[in-house]
Amino acid sequence: MADRAFIATRKGLFELAYRNGEWQLDDRKSFYGDPVSMVLHDARDGATYACLNLGHFGAKMHRRDAGSEEWKEIAVPAYPPKPEASTDKIDWTLKQIWSLEAGGPDQPGVLWAGTLPGGLFRSNDRGESWQLVESLWDVPERTQWFGGGYDVPGIHSICVDPRDSKSVLVGVSCGGAWVTNDGGAHWQLRTKGMAARYMPPDMQDVGAVQDPHRIVRCAADPDVLWCQHHNGIWQSRNNAETWEEVTAPLSSFGFAVAVHPRDGKTAWFAPAVADQQRVPVEAALAVNRTADGGASFATLRGGLPQEHCYDLVYRHGLAVADDGKTLLMASTTGGAWLSTNGGDHWQTISTTLPPVYAVRFN
Amino acid sequence: MAQIIFTQQLARFLPVPTLETEAATLRAALDEAFAANPRLGAYVLDEQGRLRANVVVFIDGKRSELDVALRHDSKIYVLQALSGG
Numbered sequence: 038m039a040d041r042a043f044i045a046t047r048k049g050l051f052e053l054a055y056r057n058g059e060w061q062l063d064d065r066k067s068f069y070g071d072p073v074s075m076v077l078h079d080a081r082d083g084a085t086y087a088c089l090n091l092g093h094f095g096a097k098m099h100r101r102d103a104g105s106e107e108w109k110e111i112a113v114p115a116y117p118p119k120p121e122a123s124t125d126k127i128d129w130t131l132k133q134i135w136s137l138e139a140g141g142p143d144q145p146g147v148l149w150a151g152t153l154p155g156g157l158f159r160s161n162d163r164g165e166s167w168q169l170v171e172s173l174w175d176v177p178e179r180t181q182w183f184g185g186g187y188d189v190p191g192i193h194s195i196c197v198d199p200r201d202s203k204s205v206l207v208g209v210s211c212g213g214a215w216v217t218n219d220g221g222a223h224w225q226l227r228t229k230g231m232a233a234r235y236m237p238p239d240m241q242d243v244g245a246v247q248d249p250h251r252i253v254r255c256a257a258d259p260d261v262l263w264c265q266h267h268n269g270i271w272q273s274r275n276n277a278e279t280w281e282e283v284t285a286p287l288s289s290f291g292f293a294v295a296v297h298p299r300d301g302k303t304a305w306f307a308p309a310v311a312d313q314q315r316v317p318v319e320a321a322l323a324v325n326r327t328a329d330g331g332a333s334f335a336t337l338r339g340g341l342p343q344e345h346c347y348d349l350v351y352r353h354g355l356a357v358a359d360d361g362k363t364l365l366m367a368s369t370t371g372g373a374w375l376s377t378n379g380g381d382h383w384q385t386i387s388t389t390l391p392p393v394y395a396v397r398f399n
Numbered sequence: 400m401a402q403i404i405f406t407q408q409l410a411r412f413l414p415v416p417t418l419e420t421e422a423a424t425l426r427a428a429l430d431e432a433f434a435a436n437p438r439l440g441a442y443v444l445d446e447q448g449r450l451r452a453n454v455v456v457f458i459d460g461k462r463s464e465l466d467v468a469l470r471h472d473s474k475i476y477v478l479q480a481l482s483g484g
Contacts, residue, residue, distance in 0.1 A: 093453040093479040094412065094442040110412075110438065115446035130445045 039358035039398035042365050043085070044373060045073040048391035050087050053365070053375070060363075060375050062386060067108060068099075075353065077137045078399040081145055085399075086164060088134035088150075096131050096152075100164055114150050114158035114167040125180070127154045127189060136353075138195040141202025149205065151192025155182055157207055159221065170221045173207070178226060178245035185210035185248045185267065186352075193352050196254035196262065198276070206262065206277055208252035213244045214264070216277055230280035234268045235312075250292045251352045253304075261301030265294040267312060272331055274301075283331030287318045293355035293366075300361065302330040305380055307350035307366060315349045322346045324366065324380045340383035341374060348372045353395035367393035401473040403428055405439075408479050413438050425456060426465040428475065443477060455480045 042053040042060070050067040053060050067073075068089055074096070075088040083103025090096050099108040116129040132153035140147025140159075148160040150167065157170040173179075182190040194208030203220040206227070213228045228244040236246055248267035255261040262273040264280065269289040271280040283289070288308040297303035306325040309315050317323065322341040325334045342348070348368030355366045364380055367373035371390035374383040401422070405415035413436065422428035433440035445451055449465075456463050457476045469475070 091412075091442075093451065094409070095445065095451055097412075097441075113441070118447060130447055130449075 038360055039363060041078070041399040042356075042358075042375075043076040043078065043395075043397045043399075044365075044367055044390065044393055045076040045087070045353075045395040045397075046371075046391040046393050047072045049073060050076060051390065053386065060377075060384070060386070067101075073394065074133050074135065075137045075395050076397050077139065077148075078397055079139045079148075080399070081139060081142060082163075084163065086137055086148070088137060090133050096134055098134065098164055111164040112160075112166050114152055114156065114169065116156060117169060129154075131156075132187070132189060133191070135191045135193050136195050138197060141197055141199065144202050147202075149195045149197070149207075151195050151207060153187050153191035154189035155179065155191060155209065155212065157192050157195075157221075172222055173215060173217075173224050176215075176224055176226075179212065181243070181245040182209060182212035183246070186250075194249065194252040196252060198254070198259050199256055200259055204276075206252065206254070208249040208264070210250060211246055211248040211267075213247040214249055214252060214277055227277035228280065229278070230273075230282065231264075231266060231271055232268055232282070251294050253294055253296045255296045255298065255301035257299040258301035261296070263294045263296050263304045265291050265306060270294070270306060270331070272304075274330075281331075283327070285325045285327075285331075285334050286336050287323060287325065291350070292352045293350045295355045295357040295364065297357065297361045298359055300328075303328045303361070303379075304331075305355060305357065305364060307355055309349055316347045317349075320344060320346050322348055322372075324364075324383075326380050337380040337383075339381055340376075340385065342372070342388075346372075351394065354393055356396045356398055358398040363398070365396045365398065367396050369393065401428065401469045401471065401475060403432055403475045403477065406476075406478045409439075409442060409477075412442065415439065420469070421471070423468060424465070425458065425463060425467045425469060425475065428469060429465070429477075453480045454478070 040055040044051040049069040050073045052063040054063040072090045074090045077086045085101045119129040136151035150158045158167040196206040198204035215224045226244040228247045252264045260276045264271040270283045295305045321343040324337045362379040364376040369392045373386035376383045400419040403418045409415045420428040
């Protein structure tokens with residue numbers, strides 16, 4: 038059972054510990070004052086990874102090994118020189134590490150990093166070195182990608198298939214959902230059913246312009262994927278072969294989604310009004326939960342602020358622990374709430390944290 | 400000998416003693432500094448070898464690019480630009 042949680046913020050990495058039956062903010066703070074764009078606890082070896090985005094000095098990465106209190110700076114992904122003949126308008130330099138995931142249990146040391154401006158990188162040695170996944174970087178459709186959330190495209194979601202570590206799905210804002218079944222040698226665009234309503238009418242079904250805000254996979258039912266998209270909620274029951282739109286109460290707009298690790302029909306969302314009004318509906322924070330694959334939703338408010346609340350939960354601001362009922366949610370205005378009963382009730386961890394970029398359980 | 404002085408904001412992340420150099424250009428001087436302190440390079444330059452957008456270099460009172468020639472007594476300050484916030 039998870040006994041530690043991580044909150045990556047604009048001003049450091051904070052940790053929650055479960056002690057004496059309670060979750061509380063821990064005294065341990067890391068990178069105090071520096072932006073931490075992503076955090077990962079690797080269950081395979083107990084290491085924790087933190088991705089920094091130092092405003093002046095670039096993106097950095099650190100690893101804290103199991104049992105250690107010390108962070109060690111490790112390598113970051115680096116883009117190769119752009120060929121002189123290239124017409125690519127994107128600057129081939131690392132802007133930010135936006136997503137970080139462990140490879141499969143049969144791939145010790147393998148990590149995947151999704152970056153701005155859109156490159157996927159793989160490490161085989163726990164982040165001591167990185168290689169650009171050129172097969173995805175070179176797909177012709179990348180010329181259609183564009184920024185969503187940032188000025189340049191970025192990979193925010195990496196879903197390794199627990200049945201086969203060579204099968205990986207990545208989500209790109211804005212660039213669609215891509216699947217490899219051979220460890221990254223070849224990629225297929227998998228967005229059938231999605232709709233990009235910010236595009237001209239005749240382009241709304243174009244795959245490489247979709248803006249999946251976040252995609253998550255059910256660990257025990259890996260064909261089930263949930264996507265909080267710019268234009269609504271989609272789910273797939275066939276490993277992204279097709280996607281079906283789902284309508285949630287209050288609003289289907291948002292950024293975050295979490296799926297129950299053992300029940301693909303249960304997923305949580307943090308709705309906001311709309312893309313042009315990124316605040317909770319009626320300034321009251323709520324979580325939408327479906328337990329039947331999107332046929333119906335419960336809107337959960339217990340313990341969440343219900344007036345004058347303008348908190349937005351960004352892409353990586355909602356996480357569920359392995360028990361399927363402990364949830365952590367945190368906002369871009371520094372609110373953090375934890376539930377131990379699937380979202381029925383939330384305890385306030387803080388309302389005064391720095392802006393939160395990502396939350397994770399160990 | 401020319402001197403390279405790094406912002407002490409960098410000392411939060413790695414040691415940045417003041418260095419002396421006989422290099423002919425800023426780029427060569429920085430290459431010497433990075434050879435002695437391998438992590439430093441990625442804090443000052445991006446992976447394409449350009450000054451980071453929010454790092455500035457002043458040489459003898461003038462904001463400078465990497466190809467600038469150095470005098471034997473130049474003072475080089477590698478600083479963070481306030482634009483990077």
